[in-house]
Amino acid sequence: MTVDPTIPRVSSMLLLDADGKRIAVKYFTPEWSTVPAQSAFEKSVFAKTSRTTAARGEVDITLFDEVVVVFKFVGDLMFYIVGTQEENELILSQVLTGFVESISLLLRGAVEKKTVLENLDLVLLAMDEIIDGGLLLETDATTIASRVTMRGAEENIPIAEQTLSQAYANVKEQIARSLLK
Amino acid sequence: MASTAQDPSAPLLRGDKKEEDRDEETEFSPFFGIEKGLVLQEARIFNSPQIDARKCQQVITKLLYLLCQGETFSKKEASEVFFSVTKLFQNKDSNLRRMVYLVIKDVCPSADEVIIITSSLMKDMNSKTDLYRANAIRVLCSILDSQLLGQIERYLKQGIVDKSPVVSSAVLVSAVHLLEGNSEIVKRWTNEIQEAQHNVHSMVQFHAVALLHALRANDRLAVSKLVSDLIKSSVRSPLAQCLLVRYVAQVIAESTAAPTGETRPFYDFLESCLRHKAEMVIFEAARAICNMRNVTLRELLPAVTVLQLFLSSSKPVLRFAAVRNINKVAQTNPGAVVNCNLDMEALISDSNRSIATLAITTLLKTxxxxxxxxxxxxxxxxxxxxxxxxxxxxxxxxxxxxxxxxxxxxxxxxxxxxxxxxxxxxxxxxxxxxxxxxxxxxxxEAKEPGLAHLCEFIEDCEFTYLSTQILHLLGLEGPKTKEPAKYIRYIYNRIILENATVRAAAVSSLAKYGALVPELRPRISILLQRALHDNDDEVRDRATLYLRELGGLNGSTPSQSDYIDLNWTLPNKNLETCLRQYLENGATQPFDLAIVPAAAAEKPRAETGKSKGASALANGPAPAAVKQEAEVTNHAAQLQAMPQFAMYGDLFKTCAAQQLTEEETEYSVLCIKHIFDGHVVFQFDCTNTVPEQVLEDVNVIVDLAEAEEFEEETLIPLPRMAYGAVGQCWAAFSKPAGALTTGRFVNTMRSRVKEIDPSTGEEEEEGYEDDYQLEDVEVAAADYIKAEAVSNFRNAWEAADAESEMTDDYGLGVKDSLQDAVEAVTAILGLKPCEGSDAVPPNARSHTVLLSGLLPGNVQVLVRMMFGIDMSRNVAMKLVVRSDGPETSEAIHQIIQNA
Incomplete structure (x- = not known):
């Protein structure tokens, strides 16, 4: 039984640096199963998008070689979500927003190559929490970020059981604590 | 929080700190200078009795970094890493545990190793901590086999209705992956999934809806029931709503088209989605409406209106999505999107060039x-x-x-x-x-201005390839225009100003004017004489050759323009072999061009084929089809080069080549069937693949025992078949004119084989007769059918004689899908599908295909095929044929019956 084609899917998610070099990538379709194929693909994606004249910091989009690429540049980083031509562009864009914002939350706004590399574990975990084997797992940045940091794991109070104000207090406390470090 | 993993100031690699300082300008990566061997060694700390959670986390990150950079671990390395990682399950640090989950998925243990961690993961699956439960489920589901799945099924089932969204999402998404091999087990969870569908968390709802549909994707009734249920119960998650829109679109596509005037089922629902608050859903609904089959203008209008609003959105993604969709609509319904033209003209200056280009091409369509x-x-x-x-x-x-x-x-x-x-x-x-x-x-009418533009272009063209191509065209077309003289200046300028390749092309081009336009000949000769002093051999040689040829022409009548062989058709390869032989034999007599085999005039033919292909490309068929078309034109051109077949009248059709030999045998023979009204000509393309021998007097002997209605007319042998060269021999048969005569032809290749002594390269004198059995060629009725589309099938059908109609039903047996059945039957008939009817809508249970084509004598054949597929994938077909008479229609049915 093949998996239902109506389920939205992501073909790959990429995080490249300002020179197009890979920082963290995930591929979910067999067409890019080899490293040379992947790196060729990343090269062409980078070449097609890096010259874009659109205002930086805005989610942009392009179409080539049968794939739709939504992307956003933040500082010296380039975030990409790649889907098939048939995919709803706005869904891909929502995934990308979740990706970028969760990283921003996790790195406390310092979205740049240096901090990303220093906290690569967080970035990889975030990617794992957003897409599971090509399927959308979660797109809400706050939820992603709290899952990555295993928030609530120690206290043994599941997030679902916290009231809204509790959760808010908890988040505030976390941020305050991290700022004091 | 125990972990300091988020501390941005702590570098991950203390050892690299020095490197970093040294080379801070160019490289600040904490992974600078990372090496696999070292990291693997570091991974041993996983085994130490005192686990330093922070340190372990760093090492895991390094391992993942290596994997991410394309590094691969050998099986031994991977299993070593895996074993030591499993030790970390004893540690209580939650962030470390999260990393362990991640690395296990990436290292992918082999089946016999999975068992090591299942107990640890199962323990986590029952942990009180939601995040442990969720992650353990995801990891376990990605590595388990169906036996293990049976063991943990109970927990997964519970997980679906877990109150924590992270756990239920984890199970639901994993279940979608599990469907591929274990759909039976997942089906048993339907009750729980249905409950999750009403979960307050929107992601859980989305996952549950997706899974419910995936479980029923093959059952139309169940899908439409699911759709009705979902429409009634309000779906809150925008993503789930998008799914619902897709399912509705599917149901609409599968339902038979309603009679005009009646609204489609569920169309109202799609339209209401256009007013949803999430843009994602609005767009999905608009897209679904635009993609409906036979969509009417009235149905399109609301969808186009929202897309038009998107066009002026500030978000590039929205503009892109909208303009791409409008572009698609413009291909089928240009009228529906005319209202958007103003907005699209504004997009021409969009900063996103993808959007601008889509806008332009849409505008060009509308x-x-x-x-x-x-x-x-x-x-x-x-x-x-x-x-x-x-x-x-x-x-x-x-x-x-x-x-x-x-x-x-x-x-x-x-x-x-x-x-x-x-x-x-x-x-x-x-x-x-x-x-x-x-x-x-x-x-x-565009020819002359076009040539003038090209002339101007080559004045300032930096691409040799294009210049030569244009010069060649000027040589072909220029002399036929009213004022050939005006092109001469442009061409001659090339001789003065360009590189050698272009100069040579210009000389050839000029010579054609001299040959075809007698008035210009003296002037051309003067110009060519100037090229005699060119410093390039090729240019000089060409000028000399053409001058001489033109000089010869002056004596004779101008109509004998074929004296100057402007279209050099002799293959260079053949000429080269002949010249070599000539030199080896001592070169006592002048070389005679006539001994060069003129067969396989591949070069210039290939070029006509190519431009044909290019024009076909403008209409957009697949490249493979273009290639085949080019090949067929190529073969047709070879046939037309044979004067023996000129009396057979116009060539009706050339079939695709058929291989008559196995691959990698000593000879390769292709057969191409050319169909005439009263004749069939076989072209045998023969290639000798053995360097040590040469074949002479190659004949293909055709036995007509199983093709009684054919009569052999001529056999044209191939005089010589040297190593590597392609040569043709021909066989022509007559048949009753107009009839679709069929038969099987048994072929033998008879030739005189001469061995070549590999040391001296000399051929033996005598040689010996050899017969080589080839595969049979069959002339089937489909070979007489030329695919030819009609622009309006309905009109053509009405116009065709209703008396000629023949109907019959056929069972086609079990097929994978309707599309397969349609393609198979279309291929057998060799007819052209009309009005895009060969594309079967996905999951359709019935479909009608319209085909048309021509038979020899330009008899039109129209075919209507109705296909139906039942639950057990049995396909039945009703075939209705109209043509010029019942006999012809009967013949079409015969094709199917014999297939």
Whole structure:
């Protein structure tokens, strides 16, 4: 039984640096199963998008070689979500927003190559929490970020059981604590 | 929080800190200088009794970094890493545990190793901590086999209705992956999934809806029930709503088209989704409406209206999505999107060039004859600031437009020539030149202005390939124009100013004017004489050759222009072999060109094939089809080079080549069938693949025992079949004119084989007779059918004689899908599908295909095929044929019956 084609899917998610070099990538379709194929693909994606004249910091989009690429540049980083031509562009864009914002939350706004590399574990975990084997797992940045940091794991109070104000207090406390470090 | 993993100031690799300091300017990566061997060694700390959670986390990150950079671990390395990682399950640090989950998925243990961690993961699956439960489920589901799945099924089932969204999402998404191999088990969870569908968390709802549909995807009734249920119960998650829209679209596509005037089922629902608050859902619904089959203008209107609103959105993604969809609608329903033209004209200057290009090409599709000029004016500024690949798309759109409005060729041609003058890469210029060439061929009035533009272009063209191509065309077309003289200056300028390759091409081109236009001959001769002093051999040689040929022409009548062999058809390879032999034999007599085998005039033919292909490309068939078409034209051209077959009348059809030998045997023989009204000609393309022998007097002997209605007319042998060269021999048969005579032909290749002594390269004198059995060739009724589309099938059908109609039902047995059945039958009949009816909508249970074609004598055949598929995938077909008479229709049925 093949998996239902109506389920939205992501073909790959990429995080490249300002020179197009890979920082963290995930591929979910067999067409890019080899490293040379992947790196060729990343090269062409980078070449097609890096010259874009659109205002930086805005989610942009392009179409080539049968794939739709939504992307956003933040500082010296380039975030990409790649889907098939048939995919709803706005869904891909929502995934990308979740990706970028969760990283921003996790790195406390310092979205740049240096901090990303220093906290690569967080970035990889975030990617794992957003897409599971090509399927959308979660797109809400706050939820992603709290899952990555295993928030609530120690206290043994599941997030679902916290009231809204509790959760808010908890988040505030976390941020305050991290700022004091 | 125990972990300091988020501390941005702590570098991950203390050892690299020094490196970093040394080389801070260029490389600040904490992974600078990382090495696999070292990291693997570091991984041993996983085994130490005192686990340093922070340190372990860093090492895991390094391992993942290596994997991410494309490093691969050998099986031994991977299993070592895996074993030591499993030790970390004893640690209580939650962040470390999270990393362990991640690395296990990436290292992917082999089946016999999975068992090591299952107990740890199962323990986590029952942990009190939601995040442990969720992650353990995801990891376990990604590595388990179906046996293990049975063991943990209970927990998964519970997990679906867990109150924590992270756990239920984890189970639901994993279940979608599990469907591939274990759908039976997942089906048993339906009750729980249905409960999750009403979960307050929108992601859980989305996952549950997706899984519910995936479980029922093959059952139409269940899907439409699911759709009705979902529509009634309000779906809150926008993503789930998008899914619902997709399912509705599917149900609509599968339902039989309602009679006109009646609204489609569920159309109201789609329309209501256009007013949803999430843009994602609005767009999904608009897209679904636009993609409906036979969508009416009235149905399209609300969808186009919301798309039009998106066009002026501030978000590029929205604009892109909208314009891409409008572009698609414009292909089928240009009228529906005319209202958006104003908004799209604004998008021409969009900073996202993908959007701008889509807008332009859409406008080119919807533009009316009167608006073409205005549009072109706007585009001129646009063209200068987009990358080449977009320019190519635009040029192709212009070409299509020009073929659509031939009267506007002047404006469009001017536009092309203007962009031709702009800067651009080779591919871009080539696209323009190709377009101009196609326009010159398709629109006779455009020829002269087109040639003039090309002349101007080569004045300042930096691409040798394009210059030579244009010069060649000028040589072919220029002499036939009213004023051939005006091109001479452009061509001669090339001889003065260009590189050797272009100069040579210009000399050849000039010579053609001399040969075809007697008045110009003296002037051409003078110009050619100047090229005699060129410093390039090739140019000088060509000039000498042509001067001599032109001189010869002066004596004879001008009509004998074939004296000068302007279309050099002898294959270079054949000429080369002959010349070598000539030199080896001592070169006592003058070399006679006539001994060079003229067969396989591949080179120039290939070129006609190519431009044919290019024009076909403008209409957009698949490249494979283009290649095949080019091959077929190529073969047809070879046939026409044979004067023996001229009396058979016009060639009706050339079939695709058929291989008569196994691959990698000593000879390779292809058979190409050419069909005439009263004759069938077989062309055998023979290749000798053995260097040590040469074949002479190659004949293909055809036995007609199983093809009684055919009579052999001529056999044309191939005099010599040298190593590596392709040569043809021919066999022609007569048959009753107009009849669809069929038969099986048994072929033997008879030849005289001469061994070549490998040390001296000499052939043996005598040689011996050899017979080589080839595979049989069959002439089937389908070979007589030429695929030819009719523009309006219904009209043609009504016009055809109803008396000739023949109907029959056929069972086609079990097929994978209707599309397979349609393709198979269409291929057998060899007819052309009309009105795109060969594309079966996905999951359709029944479908009608319209086919048309011609039989020898240009008899039109129209076929209507109704297909149906039942639950057990049995396909039945009803075939209705109309043609010029019942006999012909019967013959079409025969094709299917014999297949």
């Amino acid at each position: 533009s009316t004859e009167s608006s073409v000029e205005r549009l072109l004016k706007q585009m001129t500024s646009f063209m200068s600031d987009i990358p080449d690949e977009f320019k190519i798309v635009v040029v192709e759109a212009i070409r299509t437009l020009c073929l659509k409005f031939p009267q506007k060729y002047r404006a469009l041609m001017n536009f092309l020539s203007n962009v031709l003058r702009e800067d651009g890469g080779f591919d871009f210029k080539k696209a323009i030149v190709d377009s101009v060439l196609i326009l010159i061929r398709e629109i006779p």
